Amino acid sequence: MNRPPRRPPATETGDLFAPRTPAGPAQPLTVLQLTQSLKAAVEPRFDDVHVRGEVANLRVQSSGHVYFTLKDEGATLPCVLWAAQARRLRFELEEGLELVAHGRVEIYPPHGKYQLVATGVEPHGAGALALQLEQLKARLAAEGLLSEARKRPLPFLPRRVGVATSTTTAALRDFLRVLHTRFPGLPVLVAPCRVQGEGAAATVAAAVMALARHGADVIVVTRGGGSREDLWAFNDELLARAIAASPVPVVSAVGHETDVTVADLVADARAATPTHAAQLVAPVRDDLLAELAGLRGRLHRAMTGAVDGRRRDLRALQAELGDPTHLLSTQRHRLEDLARRAEAGALRPVEAGRARLEPLRVRLARAEPRARLKALRGRVEAARRRLEGWQAATFRREALRLAGLSARLEPANVARLLKRGFALALSDGKLVTRSVAMAPGQPLRVALGEGWLDAEVTALDAGDDPVPGRGRGGAGGGSG
8 A cells, every 4th residue: 555755744844955756746835844944955055155245224223233235236135243243343334335244144034034144344445444544534523633723732842751652663762862962851751552563552542641641741652664554553543532632732753754644633743753753842952042042142132221221211301300309399388278278178168067057056945845845744734634623523514414314214114113013004015005995805915013914805994094993983894
């Protein structure tokens, strides 16, 4: 019995490029199987390739990873440069830059795409060093570090010269020879450093900062000539920024006159050679002494001429001045006259004030305040006595008047009348004074001397005698 060929498990990808066996129909592959087969076939074959193309779609992530595309006339290739490799670049990637990327081809299954994982990139044509140099110059120029307006003048006569260089080079010997020939005894502070090779730029930058801290008035960075690679340390960005940040002026004397480095462009002054640097930082002492002697002679002659001229002017003025005693006497008389006039002018307002003050003093004596106060006090006391007498009389009169009114009101005192046996008849709160105003069966309230009574009209009499039982022959009848 023929069995169908065994299907490979899902984890097996097989070889896509192996010749197919004609037995049996083709079995479909999953997307993952196909992608893994391509990955297994392509990546080992292209694990170390160099690809040339133009940079496009450049993106730098916050993590430092760099993504870009290499393209030419007929194709594009996605590329990635991880942050670790990107930090080691000596130049900056730019759109449109043609470069050669070295790395491996990698297939990323989740996206179904392939890309070049670059381990290094290098500009095509001019080279990485030239591109790095141009980009560094552009950055420094944009920050103003190459501007002539930023550069400081060198001190006329430095008290101490600092030199950053290697102690074994002929450049240092040439510099010191020329410097001390021009100005013997000028103090020099040397900071040894490497001027060539890996790490040389960092040692030169440290030497510049150390010389500035130790009191150098001017710093010379120097070395002899050499190839472009020998002088490349002086194109380093770290060294350029250290020179620009130096608190004292810096002279760059690197290589020969035709060799121009970034240190030359950033420094406050550029010397063609180390001996030229010595000529820039130190004047010739003999020339200074000769010039000083000449200036001293000119100063002496100028001072002598000025003193002689002043003496002549003084003698001429003395001749024109005349007798000082006579002039002093005239001025003394004039001063005394002015003093008298000033005294009279000062006393005149005082006398006028005294004349105005005397009548006021007399008037004040007449209206002496204490006498007027005594009189006013007497008047107040008399008024108080009159007021007290008026009050006593008024109170007595009003008391008598009140007693009379009380006596007149006493007969009309209802409470007293009620206590004597009289009563008040009230109907609906109104006083009843006539019997005809009432009707039999109508309620009454009778107010007594103490308390009250509710009653009902049973009979009434319209007679003239108000006392019941009297009149009409003494019979106590009433009309119905």
